[in-house]
Each structure stands twice: as structure tokens, then as C-alpha cells.
Amino acid sequence: MDWLYSAADLEQAVLKTGFLPFFQSDIPEFSIEEFTPAEYWFADGVDGPWEWKSPVAGFPQTPLPGFQPCRCMGAS
Incomplete structure (x- = not known):
């Protein structure tokens, strides 16, 4: 894995x-x-x-295939 320098790097990782x-x-x-x-x-x-x-x-810019947002606890 490469070094993480931004939120975009973290998201990709x-x-x-x-x-x-x-x-x-461990x-x-x-x-x-x-x-x-x-x-x-x-x-x-x-x-950082x-x-x-x-x-x-909370807000992936590039959802995984098949990603469905949570509709739990009354969220719409």
C-alpha cells in the first residue's frame, strides 16, 4: 500500500x-x-x-459495486 496524504488516498486504500x-x-x-x-x-x-x-x-465518492446506502433508523 502507498502512503496516505489525503482523503482521496484513504478512500482508494x-x-x-x-x-x-x-x-x-497485530x-x-x-x-x-x-x-x-x-x-x-x-x-x-x-x-490529517x-x-x-x-x-x-460516510460519503464514498466511488461506491463499491452493489453498494446500497443504509436506510436504517429512519434515514431517507
């Missing part, structure tokens, strides 16, 4: 893998944390993974 944990785990090289440069974490004036995750998780 999630689409490629199908799932990508935010933090490092599975090496399989997290947003491991593929985001340190200077993007909690830096003033720089969007905390800012990228919401748009990517």
Missing part, C-alpha cells in the same frame, strides 16, 4: 482493501496509522486522518 483499521494492530502494515506520515497527525492547519475519516466513511 479502503476501496482496494475493503476494510482498513484506523490504528495499528496485522502488520494494515492500518491508516502505519501509512500516514507523522507530520499529518494532529498538525495545526493540516488536514482524523479529518479524512468522516467523509470517507
